[in-house]
Amino acid sequence: MNTEHVKIKVWDLPTRIFHWGMVCLLALLWWSADAGEMQWHQIFAYSLLVLIGFRILWGIIGSDTARFRHFVHHPKVALDYLKVIKTKGMSVVLGHNPIGGYMVVALIGIISLQLVTGLFATDDIFTEGPLYSYVSSNTSSFLTWLHKMNFNLILLLSAIHILAVIIHAIKGDKLVGAMFSGYKKVSKVALSSSSKSDLTFKSEWLALALLTVLAAVVFVYLIWPIVQVL
Numbered sequence: 001m002n003t004e005h006v007k008i009k010v011w012d013l014p015t016r017i018f019h020w021g022m023v024c025l026l027a028l029l030w031w032s033a034d035a036g037e038m039q040w041h042q043i044f045a046y047s048l049l050v051l052i053g054f055r056i057l058w059g060i061i062g063s064d065t066a067r068f069r070h071f072v073h074h075p076k077v078a079l080d081y082l083k084v085i086k087t088k089g090m091s092v093v094l095g096h097n098p099i100g101g102y103m104v105v106a107l108i109g110i111i112s113l114q115l116v117t118g119l120f121a122t123d124d125i126f127t128e129g130p131l132y133s134y135v136s137s138n139t140s141s142f143l144t145w146l147h148k149m150n151f152n153l154i155l156l157l158s159a160i161h162i163l164a165v166i167i168h169a170i171k172g173d174k175l176v177g178a179m180f181s182g183y184k185k186v187s188k189v190a191l192s193s194s195s196k197s198d199l200t201f202k203s204e205w206l207a208l209a210l211l212t213v214l215a216a217v218v219f220v221y222l223i224w225p226i227v228q229v230l
């Protein structure tokens with residue numbers, strides 16, 4: 001029996017730009033560190049700092065599906081969701097499901113840790129983080145070690161995230177396409193049973209204003225000094 005589907009907006013443009021911008025910057029950070037291009041590594045890191053800062057703010061005041069309160073649930077809810085998947089298969093979720101919500105928080109958390117530790121890190125040759133001189137040598141050494149080790153955790157969580165996306169795609173839930181277009185095809189039956197089908201989206205001009213302010217501050221204090229010596 002054919003089930004009628006409707007196309008519904010799930011992701012706003014700011015959230016999609018953040019997602020793919022983060023993916024690109026993480027790849028560039030990996031490349032620049034591996035190639036020893038540390039000045040570019042810092043520029044990419046500070047650019048990512050802007051995106052992470054924006055995502056945290058947007059998670060508080062942004063569109064429904066971007067807000068943390070929309071997808072961060074009590075652990076019991078996440079466990080119940082896993083049980084439902086096991087017994088009935090995947091159910092429609094407009095936005096991040098309860099498990100995906102925890103993954104989003106974890107990724108933002110460890111990337112934030114990576115950025116913060118990088119501010120105090122040094123390669124003991126040419127490059128030092130802007131806050132290196134504010135801590136002792138031993139503290140900087142520990143934070144540099146943590147900065148390097150934490151990247152392995154980022155790779156692990158990224159791999160788990162990609163695997164989950166592939167599994168969803170196999171089961172017919174095309175997450176990647178929705179993150180590009182912002183829209184998701186959902187059956188009318190599933191949509192009517194969803195508890196969060198009435199979504200609201202905040203102004204893209206508000207997002208642009210937030211991003212502009214954050215970018216300006218980071219550029220003046222962190223990026224511009226590096227640009228001057230390139």
